[in-house]
Amino acid sequence: MTVDNLNLEIPKLIFNASGELIILPSLTSSKDDFDFFQGKSNIINKKLKYRFSDCTEWIEFPxxxxxxxxxxxxxxxxxxxxxxxxxxFEGMTVRLFNPETKLWSIYWSDSNTGVLDKPVIGSFEKKVGHFFSRDIYEGKKVIQLFRWDARDKNNPIWSQAMSVDNGETWEWNWYMYMTKVK
Structure with a gap:
């Protein structure tokens, strides 16, 4: 199994004059973008053991x-x-599509915190979705990226990366290799 889907390009980030991250939808963004994910999936997770420490050790779990x-x-x-x-462990994701802005907002919570995280926002283009937010990770200001690769709708890949330099470089820290079961 491959560890990543890094052959996909990350969209260039846009910032306004005050440094705010500007997220624009793709021309094809729609409320049906996540239809490939309906139903149940079995997942193999590969999660980086330590972030921002030049770690190359991955933890794998189903x-x-x-x-x-x-x-x-x-x-x-x-x-x-x-x-x-x-x-x-139980996690929950809520995804909402805004018909006016044509952007998705993705919220996460889990059984450890019971709190909805700040959303990542974005859209799909050619069956690949990129979703971004500014966040703080262990005291570091980061830009967080979620990528959905749905080019194979029966085996989509979700991945997460963070950047400490406004998107100049990215550290990929989690991959989810999904197999649809129903």
Whole structure:
């Protein structure tokens, strides 16, 4: 199994005069962009053991995920189920499509925090979605990137990266290799 999908280009980031990240939708962005993900998937996760430390060690673990549409199709929710050191873990993603801006907002929460994280925002182009947000990770200001590669709708790949230099360089820290089961 390949460790990454780095052969895909990351869109150039745009900032306004005050340094705010500007996210524009693709011309083809639609409420149907996540249709490939409906139903249940088995997942092999590869997560970097330590971030921002030149770590090359990956932790691999299985999980499942099940997604369904909500809000007459402009949203969807999924549940992510895994186990870490024998302890059950549950994550939940809420994705909302804004018909006016043509942008998706993706929110995450899990059984450890019970708090919705700041959303990553973006859209799909040619079956690849890029979603960004500014965030703080262990005291560092970062730009976070979620990438959805749905070119193979039965085996999509989700990946996450962070940048400490406004998108000049990226550290990929998590990959999810999905296989649709229903």
């Amino acid at each position: 999980s499942t995920q099940e997604m369904h549409k909500v809000l007459n199709g402009i949203g969807n929710i999924d549940n992510f189920l895994a186990e870490f050191d024998g302890v059950p």
